[in-house]
Amino acid sequence: MRQLGEHFIDGARVPVTPAGRVTVHDSASEAPIVTVVLGDGADVPAATQAARRALPAWRALAPTERAGYLRAIADALEQHGAELAREIAREVGMPLKLSQRIQVDAPVAAWRTTAALADGFAFEHAIDHSRIVLDPVGVVAAITPWNYPLHQITGKLAPALLAGCTVVLKPSELAPATTVRLIEAIERAGLPAGVVNVVLGGAAAGQALVTDANVDMVSFTGSTAVGRRIAAIAAVDMKRLSMELGGKSAAVVLPGADLARAVKATLASCMLNAGQTCSATTRLIVPREDYAACRDLLVRQAAGMTLGDPEDAETRIGPLLSAAQRERVLAFVTEAEQAGFDRIAGGSAAPVPPRGYFVAPTVFGQVPRDSRLANEEVFGPVLAVLCHDGPSDAVALANGTDYGLAATVWAASDAEGEAVARQLRAGQVDVNGARFNPLAPFGGFGLSGVGREGGRFGLEEFLEPKAIQLQ
Ligand code: NAD
Numbered sequence: 001m002r003q004l005g006e007h008f009i010d011g012a013r014v015p016v017t018p019a020g021r022v023t024v025h026d027s028a029s030e031a032p033i034v035t036v037v038l039g040d041g042a043d044v045p046a047a048t049q050a051a052r053r054a055l056p057a058w059r060a061l062a063p064t065e066r067a068g069y070l071r072a073i074a075d076a077l078e079q080h081g082a083e084l085a086r087e088i089a090r091e092v093g094m095p096l097k098l099s100q101r102i103q104v105d106a107p108v109a110a111w112r113t114t115a116a117l118a119d120g121f122a123f124e125h126a127i128d129h130s131r132i133v134l135d136p137v138g139v140v141a142a143i144t145p146w147n148y149p150l151h152q153i154t155g156k157l158a159p160a161l162l163a164g165c166t167v168v169l170k171p172s173e174l175a176p177a178t179t180v181r182l183i184e185a186i187e188r189a190g191l192p193a194g195v196v197n198v199v200l201g202g203a204a205a206g207q208a209l210v211t212d213a214n215v216d217m218v219s220f221t222g223s224t225a226v227g228r229r230i231a232a233i234a235a236v237d238m239k240r241l242s243m244e245l246g247g248k249s250a251a252v253v254l255p256g257a258d259l260a261r262a263v264k265a266t267l268a269s270c271m272l273n274a275g276q277t278c279s280a281t282t283r284l285i286v287p288r289e290d291y292a293a294c295r296d297l298l299v300r301q302a303a304g305m306t307l308g309d310p311e312d313a314e315t316r317i318g319p320l321l322s323a324a325q326r327e328r329v330l331a332f333v334t335e336a337e338q339a340g341f342d343r344i345a346g347g348s349a350a351p352v353p354p355r356g357y358f359v360a361p362t363v364f365g366q367v368p369r370d371s372r373l374a375n376e377e378v379f380g381p382v383l384a385v386l387c388h389d390g391p392s393d394a395v396a397l398a399n400g401t402d403y404g405l406a407a408t409v410w411a412a413s414d415a416e417g418e419a420v421a422r423q424l425r426a427g428q429v430d431v432n433g434a435r436f437n438p439l440a441p442f443g444g445f446g447l448s449g450v451g452r453e454g455g456r457f458g459l460e461e462f463l464e465p466k467a468i469q470l471q
Pocket of ligand 1: 143
């Protein structure tokens with residue numbers, strides 16, 4: 001079995017001072033793939049000091065010069081994109097076709113679209129006699145999860161680097177293939193030493209980064225529980241924070257909407273990456289009078305979602321990341337079964353392949369609005385259907401959780417859908433199936449986080465405005 005045991009600090013591979021180990025298994029075969037050596041805080045200062053040293057020269061480059069490096073990283077990642085798509089499929093469980101498009105091609109494109117911002121973005125402008133200069137925040141600690149590993153790393157590194165910041169990345173220890181490919185790409189792109197440093201580790205290494213005096217900003221994507229802990233620590237010395245956290249996103253169906261389209265799209269969103277998607281629509285909120293029709297549609301559509309190996313062309317839904325993740329998800333399912341919720345599809349006893357961390361696509365109907373299933377993030381292939389008694393009740397239900405990451409609205413007309421979208425507390429709202437826009441701001445209200453990623457808004461997260469008054 002392979003072992004991963006080197007940080008990338010100041011442009012060189014440096015052995016991890018071992019504080020533990022984690023073995024990553026193939027999500028479908030359960031075979032061990034790689035052991036990752038976990039560092040604790042001991043090696044973190046070397047990385048943050050390297051980032052601090054690299055900062056003056058990096059921020060002195062013109063944005064268009066920095067953009068050139070972003071494009072070089074995109075090119076280097078693309079060279080081994082097919083291998084990475086397969087590796088992420090094996091680790092995380094996403095079907096290969098989707099893994100290529102969503103886990104690799106989309107983030108590679110995002111490196112390039114972020115680079116393109118260098119041409120039009122005003123890093124300086126005037127307000128009366130003030131010169132407003134947008135300075136890089138400084139040294140950024142980027143801490144990322146495992147579910148869309150390259151996407152989440154890209155959402156931080158690309159804009160931070162374009163802004164003129166240097167970075168210490170602590171990627172998820174549970175999806176290491178991306179880490180390996182990223183380090184190789186940074187080397188091939190010829191990025192100056194210390195501009196990006198990568199430390200291996202789990203919670204201890206992450207925590208050491210958050211408390212490190214050389215770090216000016218923490219950009220975190222992950223669970224709300226960990227995000228809260230990080231925010232509390234970072235507040236002590238007022239580090240700038242950006243937090244992309246969990247979700248319980250609603251799909252609101254209004255009377256007169258195309259129910260079949262809404263149900264199909266919501267189920268697909270909920271089951272994407274076997275439900276391991278922060279912005280998945282995991283609550284389908286339908287008119288009470290449409291519940292029976294909605295139920296029939298869900299029974300039929302869920303039956304067509306074939307479970308299987310991520311590399312099998314027939315597979316619609318792959319396994320979950322790990323045994324621990326499967327147990328967590330099944331605990332929600334059995335709790336809902338014991339509570340007697342209407343099981344429309346799947347469930348804890350539904351057939352799944354004999355090997356692999358599978359959970360059958362599961363749908364519960366008429367889920368009470370105060371239940372755990374209606375309010376908490378499951379992070380697995382489980383949809384909750386709730387009934388509403390009119391548009392204002394639908395809005396109240398949609399806004400009724402502590403989260404506010406994404407939502408969809410399905411209405412008889414786009415104008416009606418937009419009117420409801422404006423009332424939702426969510427960072428991203430799609431009306432009548434409108435497609436994802438990578439340049440639009442992505443992020444959450446409430447417990448879904450603070451700050452935005454994507455496009456111009458994502459770049460501004462890493463810039464600190466400075467006003468210089470001139471006579
Ligand atoms: P997690 O919070 O367990 O871990 C995220 C990262 O934080 C990992 O790198 C981990 O090693 C590190 N970490 C863990 N404890 C830490 C600590 N005490 N201090 C510092 N770092 C620490 O999350 P996960 O299981 O990797 O990912 C799943 C979660 O991420 C879900 O809740 C999901 O909704 C969320 N997520 C959010 C978005 C978004 O954009 N809003 C995107 C993807 C995932």
